[in-house]
Amino acid sequence: MSQTLRAPQAYQGGRISRIIDGLRYGGGLGQWSWLAHRLSGLGILFFLVIHISDTFMVVFAPDWYDHTVAIYGGIWFNGQYYWPLRWAFRVAELGLIASVVFHAVNGVGVILYDLWPKGSLYRKPILAVVQVIFWGIMLVTTPIVLYPLRKAPDKMADVQADAPVTPIIDPVIK
């Protein structure tokens, strides 16, 4: 039974194996917190770039700013209300809040680990407390953020005042 010998994939040191190696950290809650910290940070940076760009419109185009922010509430450029648009932005908003809260709470945990002299002795308790605080905050925040979705917004009259077409038709309920 002959077998061809070849170098194992992991030892090749190419881009793929470096990425996989980058994802291997220490195992357990520590690894997943590290990965979540990294991903939430990238997500917040992505949002931050968008958010600075849209707010930049306030200095030169108030109309564009109002129309852009109205999209977050589900109103497209033609003044029409689309509920899936609003729901998508609400869920994304919740994702943003979760990312910021996790990044903040876990970041404080990292600071304790790095700068508190006894931090490294309490690595696992710190990670556990981070989880408790994060889920505690999200348990309160999630209903608050999602609650307005129960009915169509009643104050969307403003933006379409200068939009060209069609009155608002509410496709959601009633």
Added chain:
Amino acid sequence: MAARSMGRRLKPSGGYELFMWYFMRISGLALVFLAVGHLFIMHILNNVETINYAFVASRWTAPRTGWIWRLWDVSLISLAVIHGFNGLREILYEYLTSGGRIIAGTLTWALTFLFIGAGAYSILMFQPDEAHIKAHPLKIEKTTDPMSGSLELDPHLNVDVRC
């Protein structure tokens, strides 16, 4: 195994990387207050669907509190952009070698200055467009707070009661 669980967190030994290592932690602590506070004001106390140009104008040009919000937002943007792009740079450095690191470092710092510039410009150079505010007023409810007496005269100057 101590070696395995502790060996991978590396504190830089000095210079630029150590400076940024400390910067990430100090700015992080400030951002816990600035960013979480900003989110709490905008998403919990207020609501994305009531935010419009008039809201931004009332916040930044409020007679007594406007400068506080502008200062808050400029600090938030500066720290968050440096913190965020430096985080991106540190991630990229793990996957790149010398040449790529020079490109990644240059690009992230260029974007850092670009976005701080754009953000600070829009916050500090903001002048309210009164005609637009008149045509598209605030969407939040009129408060009955007796402390905000000038509300009827100048409705867009008074959201500082809520933010």
